Amino acid sequence: MIDGVELQNLQEKSKNIRKSIVEMVYSAASGHPGGSLSITDVFTVLYFKELNIDVNNQKDANRDRVVLSKGHCSPALYSTLAEKGFFPKEDLNTFRKVDSYLQGHPDMKKIPGVDMTSGSLGQGLSIANGMALAGKLDNKEYRVYCICGDGEIQEGQIWEAAMSSSHYKLDNLCVIVDNNNLQIDGSVENVMNPHPIDKKFESFGFNVLVIDGHNFEEILDAFEKAKQTKGKPTAIIAKTIKGKGVSFMENQAGWHGKAPKEEEYKIAMEELSK
Amino acid sequence: MNFENKKATRQSYGEALVELGKENNNVVVLDADLAGATKTNMFAKEFSERFFDMGIAEQDMIATAAGLATCGKIPYASTFAVFATGRAYDQIRNSICYPNLNVKICATHCGITVGEDGATHQMLEDINLMRGLPNMTVISPADDVEAKWAVKEAAKINGPVYIRFGRAASPIIHENEEKLELGKGIQFGEGIDATVFATGIMVAEALKAKEELEKEGINIRVVDFHTIKPIDKEMIIKCAKETKKLISVEEHSIIGGLGSAVAEVLVENYPAKLTRMGIKDCFGKSGSAGELLKYFGLTSKDIIEKIKNN
Numbered sequence: 001m002i003d004g005v006e007l008q009n010l011q012e013k014s015k016n017i018r019k020s021i022v023e024m025v026y027s028a029a030s031g032h033p034g035g036s037l038s039i040t041d042v043f044t045v046l047y048f049k050e051l052n053i054d055v056n057n058q059k060d061a062n063r064d065r066v067v068l069s070k071g072h073c074s075p076a077l078y079s080t081l082a083e084k085g086f087f088p089k090e091d092l093n094t095f096r097k098v099d100s101y102l103q104g105h106p107d108m109k110k111i112p113g114v115d116m117t118s119g120s121l122g123q124g125l126s127i128a129n130g131m132a133l134a135g136k137l138d139n140k141e142y143r144v145y146c147i148c149g150d151g152e153i154q155e156g157q158i159w160e161a162a163m164s165s166s167h168y169k170l171d172n173l174c175v176i177v178d179n180n181n182l183q184i185d186g187s188v189e190n191v192m193n194p195h196p197i198d199k200k201f202e203s204f205g206f207n208v209l210v211i212d213g214h215n216f217e218e219i220l221d222a223f224e225k226a227k228q229t230k231g232k233p234t235a236i237i238a239k240t241i242k243g244k245g246v247s248f249m250e251n252q253a254g255w256h257g258k259a260p261k262e263e264e265y266k267i268a269m270e271e272l273s274k
Numbered sequence: 275m276n277f278e279n280k281k282a283t284r285q286s287y288g289e290a291l292v293e294l295g296k297e298n299n300n301v302v303v304l305d306a307d308l309a310g311a312t313k314t315n316m317f318a319k320e321f322s323e324r325f326f327d328m329g330i331a332e333q334d335m336i337a338t339a340a341g342l343a344t345c346g347k348i349p350y351a352s353t354f355a356v357f358a359t360g361r362a363y364d365q366i367r368n369s370i371c372y373p374n375l376n377v378k379i380c381a382t383h384c385g386i387t388v389g390e391d392g393a394t395h396q397m398l399e400d401i402n403l404m405r406g407l408p409n410m411t412v413i414s415p416a417d418d419v420e421a422k423w424a425v426k427e428a429a430k431i432n433g434p435v436y437i438r439f440g441r442a443a444s445p446i447i448h449e450n451e452e453k454l455e456l457g458k459g460i461q462f463g464e465g466i467d468a469t470v471f472a473t474g475i476m477v478a479e480a481l482k483a484k485e486e487l488e489k490e491g492i493n494i495r496v497v498d499f500h501t502i503k504p505i506d507k508e509m510i511i512k513c514a515k516e517t518k519k520l521i522s523v524e525e526h527s528i529i530g531g532l533g534s535a536v537a538e539v540l541v542e543n544y545p546a547k548l549t550r551m552g553i554k555d556c557f558g559k560s561g562s563a564g565e566l567l568k569y570f571g572l573t574s575k576d577i578i579e580k581i582k583n584n
Contacts (some may be wrong), residue, residue: 061346108344108373116344117373120364126334127369130341130349133326137302137347157365160334168326 002049002216010216013083014044018245019272020079020092026265028096031104034255035149036076038180038213038240043080045219046145055085058112064130064142069124070149070178071105072257077114078102086103086113102223122155123146125175129161132170132233143227146175151183154192159204166205167235173233174226175206178213180242201235213238245272275481276473280443284382286421287439288313291350294425295321296391301429302342304328304351306335311441312352312382324404332357336365336379343375348429354388355381355397358406370434371407377435378428379404380471384414384438385525386570387563396558401531402536404436405503411435411456412503414524414532419448420500426567427456438474441527442563445478447498457501459509465493467579468519471510473499473532476523476551479567482574494581501534510539514546521549521580525572528552549584551577 002010010145017040025031047053051064068077075095080087094100101110105119116127128146135142148158165173177197185191194200196207211218219238226234242256243249246268260268277386294300295317302324309315309327328335332353339349351358358381359366381400388396404412408490411431415421421439428435459471463484472480474523480496487494496519497509505572514581520540522533540546553570567573 038326065344067341116341117369120368122338123337123365123369126337126339129334130338130343131345132341133338134342134345134347137323138345157331157333157337158366160329160331161337163331164328164334164338167329197413 002220007216010044010048013048014041015272016081017044017076018080019269020082020089021075022246022260022265022268022272024075024079024092024095025259027093030096031075031259032072032257033075033260034182034249034252035070035073035178035180035244036225037244037246037249038075038242039076039147039178040244041214041216041217042147042176042178042238043076044214047080047084050223052142058086062140062142065144065147065243066129067116067124067128067131067144068106068118069146070121070152071118074104074106077106078111081113099100099160115168121152122157125158125161125165128173128175129164129168129170132173133168135172144173146173148175148177150177150179150181150188150194150197151191153194153197162201162204162206169231170196171230174223174236175233176236176238178240179237180240182251182256184243184253184256186253188213190205198237205232206235207232208235208237210237210239213240247271275447275485277445277478277482279446281289281418281446282441282443283415283418283421283439284441286418287380287425288316290422290425291317292320294429295324298348298429300327300346300348301349302326302349304335304339304349304382306330306357307334308517314352326381332362333365336362337367338367340365340369340375343377348376348378349529350378350380352380352382354395355378355384355400356395359397359400359436367407371409372493374409374433375433376432378437379434380425380437380439382439383441385440385474386558386566387440387442387525389442389563391561392560393557398527398553398558399530400438401502401526401532405530405535407549409433410503413437413500414473414502415439415500416447416474416498417444418446419451420454423451423454424500440475444475447478454500457504457506459506460498461495463493463495465495466517467492468494468521469513469517470494470496470577471520471522471532471536472496473502473524476525476572479572479574480523480577483571483577483581486574486578492546492581499532502535505539507533507539507543510536511544514540514544519584520546521577523551523572523577526552528554549580551580
């Protein structure tokens, strides 16, 4: 349960993260706002309610891990990490610039709080499996969260990995599919239909939860259910809206990897400030 | 030298892994349904809890190894060289080499001596692919002693290492590990008539050629490059200065392998003619290992001929 004060706090955080996303993509004049805005609420609950991480002990061997398999949504990850205090918020405006540590896609060796480098789609779930296997080997309690796109799961390696997650009974693993139904070339159904996503993961041996990926209660509840599930991994299919929060970006494939122009930026920031 | 004492370097790999597993609890091993062929089954038998068969899914195997490495494990991931470096190239590039993770890719069945399985299973471009990756160390052992040394040496390096092993039994050329040092070629003989730069099982062929030529009064030297990256520049320049002819020989494409690495050092430091022996920009074929070495011109006789007629 999330009480009123907490709910307000989470809403505030997600609003700040969305503003940072738009601002950093505008400032970089490149980047991926659509999928970043769709995963923002999941990130908000993950980083401000769920994860066992400590900004002052970033490399703690017992910490929970996050793999952003859809690495192009780095604006969401970086904005969340900055909001959490891993690095100064001002640095977000250096995103994608030549002298910045904030690379276009997540780089674990350069960016505080990033557990794994990503960018080439389809690899994150295998990596998360590796982290979860290591946790089992060492009898550690940490959990591993892997965030995939619904277009990304067209990559065959995701299903190789899904087989492994379930084969090795990785109940310390939770994969979240950001199901915004859009990819660069259009709707996922039209490009290469991945549906039914829930049934696919179910048949691969996952505990599957379908939720509203913009509802804090449902997100937190799903994480809780995942923790209680023993002997199998959990897949949370988060139904989301690409570009969520910015009217002209919502449900538009065109905003997958495009930066707003000055006028669009102003409108977006105004909408997100409401 | 006795060339009859033979062992396949994949067997050496299996044996060395077991030893390493005893010494280091962080060593974990992954395979893709080829544990019997790569010899990782020896480790699996000894340390079942640290062995992961990932099934026929090489991309998943390599990326899982990357994940294990982020948590302090030292994964050794094995399958045939063609699948390890070809099918999983992007995983090696983006998830291991770019973040400089501590994963050892130990591939068996490299080169044409895979034999009867033919071209699809004979990897001739792996050195080329792995050598081009930043952060990657590339080791191509010549025999049992070098293979075992390489497995242990790789664990000391905090970063990605690629080691290529062979399927067929090949001569044991070293008595012990005394002369082995990462990144340093091993010179056999002081002859000045020619230098043969060799790697993998071609080192033994080059040494046979050296013995034969001595009988005719032709004195060559052989340099064994077990480490292809980083390459031993000083050794290459020294031999170019001291000897009349330079030849490279490898059970790999002449594009991008040892010959290319030697040529790169020569053109920038001491321009000299180099004759590259290897697979000449083509695919392999079915046949016995011995027949194929003859077919592709990679025997001691072929080396002798090149030295005499070039």
